[in-house]
Amino acid sequence: MSVCSINSKNFTMKKQTGTARAREQAFRAAVKSLRQTKLLHRHARQHRAISRLPIGPYLLLQAIALPTLFCGGLVWAKPYILGIWRDCVVFWAQRLNIPLQVDRGTGNWRSLDLIWAQSAPTADLPSNAIMLATAAATALAFLATVWMNGRLLPLKYLIRILCVVQAMALLFFWLWPTQFPYTPLSHLTAVIDMGYELLLAIPVMLAIGYYILNVRIAVKAFYTTMILAYFFVMIPNQAVLHMLILQHLSVLFMPVLYICFGAVFDVLIFVALYSWVASMAPAQATI
Incomplete structure (x- = not known):
């Protein structure tokens, strides 16, 4: 073995030893x-995102009493709520030429007492022109999502969900146009019923994620009232918008309105409002 090769081997071994020693020192x-760092922060509390929330008897009582009071009030006020919603729907129907009329003969406080005054049962079905235009618009919207990436990814999936639901509706009305069992009035009733059920569910959902926070009970009652008031105003106007679309564009769009812009849409709005309300709570609310 030559002297040059021995020196090269020794240099390589020294280099490896030095690298290992440097790694050990860094470790x-x-x-x-x-x-x-652990000694410095040994008395620090856990971040509230990962710490357990202590729920005392007073907070537990609030989480039970507040939804009970709000839900009880909503049940008691149901006839008045439905009456105001009906008047709101009729008010806009008269001004937007939506064929809705009040049925004074029922007298049932559990219903809206409305009738759909359309001349023929098939008048709400989509025409060939609407079917073709909707199919083209759905296809173009789906193709447009191919180029949506990065920050547009949530919008991409939202548009694709809408396109899939609308495509299924197109397929149904192309194969069985006269077998669709729902009418605009039944859709209106479903939207109003789901809206009222959401009002009942809001205090219960807030009891799980908001009433257990260490916030003054007056603040909790105030924000709950504000959220309920928002949906109280929104739901009848949402129903009117649905009726306007169904009147001018046919029941072809009822599935996408019901599935994507009905209860699911309302729940997403509630989540946004809840996030806003919860963000208003001070840091001490979880102590």
């Missing part, structure tokens, strides 16, 4: 720094 320095 020991990291461990030492971690121990010092």
